[in-house]
Amino acid sequence: MAELELITEKSDPAVQRILDVTKPSRSSIKTTLIEDAEPLLQCLGAGLGFIEVYGSENTPVPADLLAACAERNVPVRLMDTTVVNHLFKGERKPKIFGIARVPRPGTFGDVQQRTGDVVVLDGVKIVGNIGAIVRTSFALGAAGIVLVDSDLGSIADRRLIRASRGYVFSLPIVLATREEAIGHIRESGLSLMIFDADGELAVDDLGAQDERLALLFGSEKTGTSDGFRGIPSTSVSIPMISSAESLNVSVSAGIALHERTRRNVTAD
Structure with missing residues (x-):
């Protein structure tokens, strides 16, 4: 050479x-x-x-x-x-x-063209967490990620590129307002799953569902915003010992997507 x-x-x-x-x-x-x-x-x-x-x-x-x-x-x-x-x-x-x-920004249309679940992050601002979720979402077959109130102006943010190890360009990532994200979930017919400490379902119940889901994760401090709770949804919890207050959001997303691999990885 x-x-x-x-x-x-x-x-x-x-x-x-x-x-x-x-x-x-x-x-x-x-x-x-x-x-x-x-x-x-x-x-x-x-x-x-x-x-x-x-x-x-x-x-x-x-x-x-x-x-x-x-x-x-x-x-x-x-x-x-x-x-x-x-x-x-x-x-x-x-x-x-x-x-x-820098490629053009991801759109909801890009996400809809793919077959996996959609990860929605509501108020998640720590770039390291977002980057880890990007890597996991790509590896486990998610269709894309919607970022709401992330404080990121572009997916080409150097911090996000570093945190995702470059995977930020391997699947559609949409920077959206809360109203835009809610409108997309309504129009697309996605079944909305809101992760909450007192969920109606346990996370391992997700593996049996064949339909495409929107998996919504809020910030560790404030959870998901009320706007998303105004549309039809099901709450989901991750069982853990009572002395643990919460899980890191990137860990929660990884657990949820792992439960969905049978559907998402096969569909992909």
């Missing part, structure tokens, strides 16, 4: 491109930074369009990543250590990273 070109000058156009992408106050997010080999491979596999991928001069670019980039005609170059340090002052310095074009 040909030797990779080394970027040694801070004046290289790629350097300014990366600096622009990492600005926290961008008003329009058209490109994003993907960090580390595993997320890069996942994003390439999901069809994300890359402008270029970079490695640091002292870290070999994995052969499988080089092959994936070559297959998709994505340029790969190395960066001098001083240039990497210039780019990532005062923060974690990735050894391998790339600049990708």
Whole structure:
């Protein structure tokens, strides 16, 4: 394989491109930074369009990543250590990273075209939890995720990309208002399951249901909002010992989706 070109000058156009992408106050997010080999491979596999991928001069670019980039005609170059340090002052310095074009936002129509259950997160704001739910939802066959009141302005948020290990682009994720999410559930005919400590059903009852479900999880502090309780729904609880106050929302979502694998993974 040909030797990779080394970027040694801070004046290289790629350097300014990366600096622009990492600005926290961008008003329009058209490109994003993907960090580390595993997320890069996942994003390439999901069809994300890359402008270029970079490695640091002292870290070999994995052969499988080089092959994936070559297959998709994505340029790969190395960066001098001083240039990497210039780019990532005062923060974690990735050894391998790339600049990708942000795809259009997910829509309810995208979610409807898929066969699995829909995960709805109402007021879940901790990005680490959202990212973990994204990974689990993809792995266990969910059709997509609807984020309500998440405080995220884009699914291309670097924190979310990191937390999801790049899976954020592998299934539709819709940023919606509460009214839009409620309207979609009504119009789509999805059976709404609201997770609550005192549910009518236990979570293992979900495995026997063949219809497509909307699985609604609220924040750990406030639960789900009253607006969702105004539409036909069934409450679901996860049995646990009485001395435990609650489960992390990403754990709850994982338990629920695991109960649905017979239906969702087969349907997928």
